[in-house]
Amino acid sequence: MKITFHGAAGEVTGSCTLIESATATFLIDCGMFQGGGEAYAKNLRALAFDVRRLDFVILTHAHIDHSGLLPRLAMLGYRGPIYTTPASIDLVEVLLLDSAHIQEKEAEWQLRRRHRKGSPARVAQPPLYTVTQAQACLTQVRPAEYDETFSPATGVRCRLRDAGHILGSAIVEVWLEEAGRTRKLVFSGDLGQPGRPVLNDPKLIDDADVLFVESTYGNRLHRRLDETEDEIVDLFQRTLHQRHGNVIIPAFAVGRTQEMLFVLADLVRRGRLAPLTVHVDSPMASKATQITLRHEELLDGPTLDLLDWQRAHPERMRVEFVADAEESIRLNEVRSGAVILSASGMCDAGRIKHHLRYNLPRAECAVLITGFQAAGTLGRRLVDGARLVRLFGEPTPVRAEICTIGGLSAHADQAALLGWLGGFKRPPGRTFIMHGEAETAALFATVVRQQLAWEQVEVPALLQSFVL
Structure with missing residues (x-):
């Protein structure tokens, strides 16, 4: 062999x-x-x-x-x-x-x-x-x-x-x-x-x-899930309620987007976060979420329970799937209070690059990094502390807070x-x-x-x- x-x-x-x-x-x-x-x-x-x-x-x-x-x-x-x-x-x-x-x-x-x-x-x-x-x-x-x-x-x-x-x-x-x-x-x-x-x-x-x-x-070793939840709650409080900025979350369309929706919904259910509207701006993530719901037999018990709660309380955790490019562009006009989940997870392609272009230069905003960033990717440069990156061939200053969490790997x-x-x-x-x-x-x-x-x-x- x-x-x-x-x-x-x-x-x-x-x-x-x-x-x-x-x-x-x-x-x-x-x-x-x-x-x-x-x-x-x-x-x-x-x-x-x-x-x-x-x-x-x-x-x-x-x-x-x-x-x-x-x-x-x-x-x-x-x-x-x-x-x-x-x-x-x-x-x-x-x-x-x-x-x-x-x-x-x-x-x-x-x-x-x-x-x-x-x-x-x-x-x-x-x-x-x-x-x-x-x-x-x-x-x-x-x-x-x-x-x-x-x-x-x-x-x-x-x-x-x-x-x-x-x-x-x-x-x-x-x-x-x-x-x-x-x-x-x-x-x-x-x-x-x-x-x-x-x-x-x-x-x-x-x-x-x-x-x-x-x-x-x-x-x-990854951080414990409860420590990760504390970090998310603190970041949302600082960004949305104190600085009045936006939270941008680069997330892999398959897996990480669905996990983030679970964690955020669970924090809202437990009263640790105020009611949220989360914009999922990735056609692929939208499709992957629909596929996930078609395979409920593969989900664990706590997730099934949370799905039942969310369906019963849609006003507390609203998930808006962004359908077209025009709607995505309109999100870049929002100056405060937006929570945007978008792909790609390593920031190298897709709609996330547009949201980073408009939010990285703003000190009141935050970028929440939730997954592994391979060497050479834009996400890795942000994690490593770059103060200037290039987006669409143009230099973009990094003034937003970059927060990396490890408990959702x-x-x-x-x-x-x-x-x-x-x-x-x-x-x-x-x-x-x-x-x-x-x-x-x-x-x-x-x-x-x-x-x-x-x-x-x-x-x-x-x-x-x-x-x-």
Whole structure:
């Protein structure tokens, strides 16, 4: 068996692991590299293998850093099935079409900008794929229910388990038969934080011969949820009632937006916040919220109870989904009291950039950062304390308060990761630490060796291969 890491090795994006066994060749995830000026070139260089040899692909969840190059995979000649959960199928359709649309618009904007400056049109970056190509790729997606075993190829059995990260996210168990021997591979995908709002906790797995585990927050502990709630209440009080400004919340359209709506509604229900109107200014987030409500069987008990309360008291927690661009533009005219949830979560694309353009220069406003910000992104520069950023090619001063909260992460922290690993009844024969920035992954590997006494723990490099 040969394993090659085509992404999420020494970084947190571009998840793509190639497995070549005696009976099958397949991918776990096919994600896009995100953040920084090199991302486009890395995405062009990705998938540097004969994709026509693949028997199948399994998608752990819908986030673009795990799904975003699926249309490009199909463009390059892959015609086989892509297996994922039904909820992920619903979400990945929204995310991939949005990704393609953004790329097309970005390419058009670059062409217009270069034309105005007299630069040759040929230097503009074409989209990695188009909306039409994304739609074609979606015809290859097949549903796989949680906890049900299926056989995507000869000598291969698979099962998806709830990862508790976002709606439909999955841990993947794979049993491979080679030379009369069966070996079990387990891919954590992205693991959720236990006790987090909206979703159930990640399922524990008993055993694995080869384990692939994420390490996004393998170097730290998240704040407790009650501490995070205190920070949110204090920020809203300072911004809305003392300074009379706006609160701008960059949020991933899938997962984080729904969690923020839960937390804010719960704080209103408990009287810790005054009645709120929250503007969700992201067509994708609106669709993702509708999809979430269609899959109530995947939500935890407290979330279902809160939904019942909100439906009974719509005047206390109003959620307004911004439908069109004109309505979004009108929000930028609001000088005080607005709470705007908008994508993208790392501030690099979408409508959030317009809201930042109008609110960052205003000292009475606040930007609430609620999730991981990859190196090279605008969100990361804000978190790191930049006092001047560029938006739409123009310098924009940062005078608004930048507040980062850690208790709502969709990723397990170090303690939760160790807790999940502790569910294995014996150490895996080999463990690969991935989906973490290089220093974080290395540190977490050391922690696993020391605290769990696991010996075969490795941190792969990009494009590194291992033969087992």
